[in-house]
Amino acid sequence: MTVKTYKRKLDFKNGRVDLSHGSGGRAMTQLIADIFHEALDNAWLRRGNDQSAFDVIGGRMVMTTDGYVVSPIFFPGGDIGSLAVHGTINDVAMAGAQPIYLAAGFIIEEGFALADLKRVADSMGEAARSAGVPIITGDTKVVERGKADGVFITTTGVGVVPDGLDLSSEKARPGDKVILSGTIGDHGVAVMSKRQNLTFETTIVSDSAALHQLVAAMVEADGPALRVMRDPTRGGLAATLNELAHQSKVGFRFSEDALPIKPEVAAACDLLGLDPLYVANEGKLVAIVAPEAAEDILAAMQAHPFGRDAAIIGEAVADDHHFVQMTTSFGGGRIVDWLSGEQLPRIC
Amino acid sequence: MRHADEYRDGRLARALAARVAQEANPAASYHFMEFCGGHTHAISRYGIQDLLPDNVRMIHGPGCPVCVLPIGRIDAAIKLAERPEVTLCTYGDLMRVPGSHGTSLLKAKAAGANIRMVYSTTDALRIAEAEPEREVVFFAIGFETTTPPTALAIRIAAAKKLKNFTIFCNHVLTPSAIQNILESPDVRELGRVRIDGFIGPAHVSTVIGSQPYAFFAEEFEKPVVIAGFEPLDVMQAVLMLVRQVNDGRCDVENQYARAVKPEGNEKAKAEVAEIFELRKSFEWRGLGLVPYSGLRLKEAYAEFDAERRFAMEDIQAEDNPACECGAILRGVKKPTDCKLFGTVCTPETPMGSCMVSSEGACAAHWTYGRFRDHVRAAS
Numbered sequence: 092m093t094v095k096t097y098k099r100k101l102d103f104k105n106g107r108v109d110l111s112h113g114s115g116g117r118a119m120t121q122l123i124a125d126i127f128h129e130a131l132d133n134a135w136l137r138r139g140n141d142q143s144a145f146d147v148i149g150g151r152m153v154m155t156t157d158g159y160v161v162s163p164i165f166f167p168g169g170d171i172g173s174l175a176v177h178g179t180i181n182d183v184a185m186a187g188a189q190p191i192y193l194a195a196g197f198i199i200e201e202g203f204a205l206a207d208l209k210r211v212a213d214s215m216g217e218a219a220r221s222a223g224v225p226i227i228t229g230d231t232k233v234v235e236r237g238k239a240d241g242v243f244i245t246t247t248g249v250g251v252v253p254d255g256l257d258l259s260s261e262k263a264r265p266g267d268k269v270i271l272s273g274t275i276g277d278h279g280v281a282v283m284s285k286r287q288n289l290t291f292e293t294t295i296v297s298d299s300a301a302l303h304q305l306v307a308a309m310v311e312a313d314g315p316a317l318r319v320m321r322d323p324t325r326g327g328l329a330a331t332l333n334e335l336a337h338q339s340k341v342g343f344r345f346s347e348d349a350l351p352i353k354p355e356v357a358a359a360c361d362l363l364g365l366d367p368l369y370v371a372n373e374g375k376l377v378a379i380v381a382p383e384a385a386e387d388i389l390a391a392m393q394a395h396p397f398g399r400d401a402a403i404i405g406e407a408v409a410d411d412h413h414f415v416q417m418t419t420s421f422g423g424g425r426i427v428d429w430l431s432g433e434q435l436p437r438i439c
Numbered sequence: 440m441r442h443a444d445e446y447r448d449g450r451l452a453r454a455l456a457a458r459v460a461q462e463a464n465p466a467a468s469y470h471f472m473e474f475c476g477g478h479t480h481a482i483s484r485y486g487i488q489d490l491l492p493d494n495v496r497m498i499h500g501p502g503c504p505v506c507v508l509p510i511g512r513i514d515a516a517i518k519l520a521e522r523p524e525v526t527l528c529t530y531g532d533l534m535r536v537p538g539s540h541g542t543s544l545l546k547a548k549a550a551g552a553n554i555r556m557v558y559s560t561t562d563a564l565r566i567a568e569a570e571p572e573r574e575v576v577f578f579a580i581g582f583e584t585t586t587p588p589t590a591l592a593i594r595i596a597a598a599k600k601l602k603n604f605t606i607f608c609n610h611v612l613t614p615s616a617i618q619n620i621l622e623s624p625d626v627r628e629l630g631r632v633r634i635d636g637f638i639g640p641a642h643v644s645t646v647i648g649s650q651p652y653a654f655f656a657e658e659f660e661k662p663v664v665i666a667g668f669e670p671l672d673v674m675q676a677v678l679m680l681v682r683q684v685n686d687g688r689c690d691v692e693n694q695y696a697r698a699v700k701p702e703g704n705e706k707a708k709a710e711v712a713e714i715f716e717l718r719k720s721f722e723w724r725g726l727g728l729v730p731y732s733g734l735r736l737k738e739a740y741a742e743f744d745a746e747r748r749f750a751m752e753d754i755q756a757e758d759n760p761a762c763e764c765g766a767i768l769r770g771v772k773k774p775t776d777c778k779l780f781g782t783v784c785t786p787e788t789p790m791g792s793c794m795v796s797s798e799g800a801c802a803a804h805w806t807y808g809r810f811r812d813h814v815r816a817a818s
Contacts, residue, residue, distance in 0.1 A: 414810050421485040421487070
């Protein structure tokens with residue numbers, strides 16, 4: 092006699108993640124099937140293995156991994172799920188590569204609402220589908236209440252580098268142009284505006300976006316002219332330029348007047364005592380390019396929706412101190428130094 | 440949105456700079472102290488020094504609340520935070536200020552002390568209400584600008600009969616500090632610091648008004664120009680000071696008339712007077728014990744005073760002997776005169792308080808201006 096097992100559906104209205112969802116038993120299988128497989132569905136996940144096999148494509152590959160602990164989990168313009176897809180795609184894309192697959196690991200706190208988990212998973216699925224980069228394997232862990240904060244996500248990405256490209260952080264040289272793909276500070280301010288003890292009314296939304304198509308357009312315009320690219324996330328534009336200055340052993344000079352920044356972001360930063368140069372972005376890139384190709388690459392960027400506000404903001408210079416210097420709108424000079432301490436904790 | 444751009448306009452800045460250059464007597468030199476850290480920050484952040492002629496020099500004053508807090512008070516706060524029943528609420532800047540023996544609130548927090556970063560006194564009040572089983576202490580610091588919000592918090596706590604909320608009061612007064620600098624041997628007898636005039640505080644003056652400065656202008660014969668914190672405010676104040684010096688005047692002028700009234704903010708002053716009283720003296724880093732320069736809670740509000748509730752003792756602690764914060768806060772030395780500057784003392788590993796807050800003279804010069812040292816060295 093066969094007993095028909097009854098499977099209680101996940102309660103998305105009032106249900107919460109409990110420790111059994113991480114125990115390796117039926118509850119966990121159900122959680123993965125009904126939330127993650129449902130949201131991220133593709134041929135690889137459907138096979139139900141602990142790993143996914145894929146054909147190796149010729150040429151050079153890149154691989155990256157990144158953890159996401161943003162607080163709050165949902166913010167204007169995105170959430171931890173879409174961020175975990177966009178952020179890792181962008182890290183792959185900054186090598187000039189086209190991302191092909193993602194993997195995702197979840198650490199979930201006991202008591203996290205199933206409805207919120209579903210919302211995060213759905214948002215990841217949507218972000219991955221619209222980027223055309225499937226999440227083909229994953230992992231789920233549940234930890235006791237208080238040992239995590241809602242959900243933490245780690246995503247890993249692999250991508251393929253087109254022939255002839257070799258972008259790297261030590262390749263900037265004096266005379267190279269610095270191109271910024273759009274307005275700075277949007278993500279950090281959007282997240283900040285929803286912080287528990289800091290709520291303020293704003294229309295600012297995160298710029299969280301996958302930039303690999305923009306990168307593809309830049310590669311097509313003049314791939315070999317791209318020296319190095321980086322997405323200015325934590326620490327903002329300032330941290331990115333300082334890292335590149337040290338790695339390439341150059342200095343950078345740029346003009347405050349050339350920086351694209353939304354007036355409402357500038358105003359919010361003033362109010363909060365933040366410098367937008369240090370505020371995180373999640374849908375912007377900085378490209379250091381050969382001077383003779385700068386205008387062509389800029390034009391290709393401006394023709395793409397994510398590069399509409401792109402601008403050449405300055406250039407690399409010979410400087411033994413590797414200073415990043417800015418001419419202020421006011422007319423004076425200043426250093427744009429590394430950020431010391433935390434300006435905004437847990438922004439991504 | 441126009442916001443504050445009109446006070447940062449580069450074109451107007453160049454016009455003002457040309458005026459200053461034109462009116463400053465090339466045969467003379469001008470030494471002006473900006474009292475407030477807010478001005479120090481603006482000068483460094485916008486590169487104002489680049490727009491001034493070589494014979495107009497700005498001297499950074501002690502008006503940075505984080506910088507003037509003596510090590511003993513930091514040690515006392517750390518000791519308080521280490522009590523198991525206490526949750527200490529503090530502004531972020533204070534977290535990194537070094538105490539004795541390489542301690543800081545940040546390190547105490549990592550070691551398990553319950554320390555929370557807050558943005559306002561109301562945040563601390565909210566925590567006290569939400570967690571009645573905790574003794575919530577607000578680490579109150581700052582000049583006349585931040586005192587009224589603390590006073591208000593005390594009044595709310597009293598009205599709500601909160602039994603678990605206290606403040607560790609470190610509020611200090613600007614006029615007493617300016618007087619102390621002007622009376623110090625450095626300025627009066629030794630002549631080590633030449634001060635030809637003051638840029639007066641912006642936000643502080645919105646509370647206390649412009650009247651309290653009349654005494655300095657008259658008694659010490661120093662011109663004062665109260666100025667806003669935007670870079671054009673500072674430029675204009677410099678021009679006004681140059682003109683006063685040229686005319687031999689020692690007046691109190693108000694460049695920041697859009698916010699500062701002669702009598703200040705009566706309501707805020709009354710609020711403070713209701714809750715606080717003067718301490719006989721209070722220790723400032725760099726200035727030492729300054730008479731009648733600090734505030735404490737009145738007897739009627741003693742139950743909200745952490746120093747009384749927890750029987751906190753005065754801790755005397757010495758600054759690192761090599762650290763020049765004291766002399767820098769008095770205007771006697773520049774950050775680059777300190778052997779520690781940029782070597783072992785940087786914003787990542789501050790040895791003295793001036794390297795911590797973005798309003799501190801050392802942090803401002805390191806973060807924004809140190810390229811000039813190399814330009815100077817190379818030329």
